[in-house]
Amino acid sequence: MIQSMTGFGKHTLLLPSKKITIELKSLNSKNLDLNARMPSAYREKELLMRKTIADSLVRGKIDFGLYVEMTGVETSSEINEAVVLKYMGQLKSIADGDSIKLMEMALRMPDALKVEKEDIDEAEYKKIEEVLKVALKELNTFRSEEGMVLEKDFLQRITTIKDLLEEVSQMDPGRIDTIRERLEKAVVDLKTEVDQNRFEQELIYYLEKYDITEEKVRLLNHLDYFFKTLKSADSNGKKLGFISQEIGREINTIGSKANYAPMQQIVVQMKDELEKVKEQLLNVL
Structure with a gap:
């Protein structure tokens, strides 16, 4: 039975203080071409997740996204002041603008916000891995259809x-x-x-x-x-x-x-x- 290289899989994990969503999109490619997007705190597990994806999908142009939405107070975000000020200075050197507008733009830049809790423990990763496997199963079902x-x-x-x-x-x-x-x-x-x-x-x-x-x-x-x-x-x-x-x-x-x-x-x-x-x-x- 043949499979298409086109597919989509998505699944969400709800934790006490955050919501983690995993998305996988697949298109045709001669080899495995995997592009991964995730918060910096999860990069330490990137190689393990890449291997899990490669073992399941074999071939195709794969877009993998891991998105985290904080829902609890214990891991609330705070402004990374040094980074925001640096962004504002760079923006001002390109074009004059109101400080409030520059700050709004700077806050949208990467690493403008920092989270107090940066590390993920093994228990959390095990749950993420389970969700990843569910998303992979959904994508493979899509490919089979x-x-x-x-x-x-x-x-x-x-x-x-x-x-x-x-x-x-x-x-x-x-x-x-x-x-x-x-x-x-x-x-x-x-x-x-x-x-x-x-x-x-x-x-x-x-x-x-x-x-x-x-x-x-x-x-x-x-x-x-x-x-x-x-x-x-x-x-x-x-x-x-x-x-x-x-x-x-x-x-x-x-x-x-x-x-x-x-x-x-x-x-x-x-x-x-x-x-x-x-x-x-x-x-x-």
């Missing part, structure tokens, strides 16, 4: 390519006859005597160049392998991407060998379906 939608689309498009390949197979004998007639007519139009045996040998040579039997067999095998990989237990977007490249290679070869307008039109339809598959595969885990 999105993956089901993608899987349905892939099945439909790969089935369409398989049906078009069947049309190509049915058309192939007539295509060869048309090419043969075209070459024979070209010789007749030359109005010159030719060695019939030599002509037959040359004709067989050219018809072999236009033969697409091997390409049809390989393409069918690649399509069946795509179906099999799509139904495997693990989501493997990279592997599906490699298979789609092989599918594209065989379709292109059939198109270049076709030398027959009706077949080339079918090849264009196959390419169109495959291109849509490739676009969607970029979002598969």
Whole structure:
């Protein structure tokens, strides 16, 4: 079963003096690209939280946010006077302004407020870790639901390519006859005597160049392998991407060998379906 790399998870932890909210957003990326935002007091646990996230999500562009809202008096915030004054001085050097306005702006800057209680104990972190795992579970559920939608689309498009390949197979004998007639007519139009045996040998040579039997067999095998990989237990977007490249290679070869307008039109339809598959595969885990 495939998973999308797009997902969202959010969960909140209520403590006696604070409310901690964890948010996770995921988008597609070739590798794991994790961006973390959290108060400085929680940075000591950042590596542990990053590992927990990486173990669960594997791949994708991940935005992780840990937000703290103080609700109790025992950990009330106070102004970091030295930092605020420094901000005000820097702002005033950029543009003149009223002191009250400058202070309002300075108070919005990082570290303008300091909290009396800065350390987090192990009991609190254990609860945060539990909340993080719940948010990760929500995000993975989201990814699985999105993956089901993608899987349905892939099945439909790969089935369409398989049906078009069947049309190509049915058309192939007539295509060869048309090419043969075209070459024979070209010789007749030359109005010159030719060695019939030599002509037959040359004709067989050219018809072999236009033969697409091997390409049809390989393409069918690649399509069946795509179906099999799509139904495997693990989501493997990279592997599906490699298979789609092989599918594209065989379709292109059939198109270049076709030398027959009706077949080339079918090849264009196959390419169109495959291109849509490739676009969607970029979002598969």
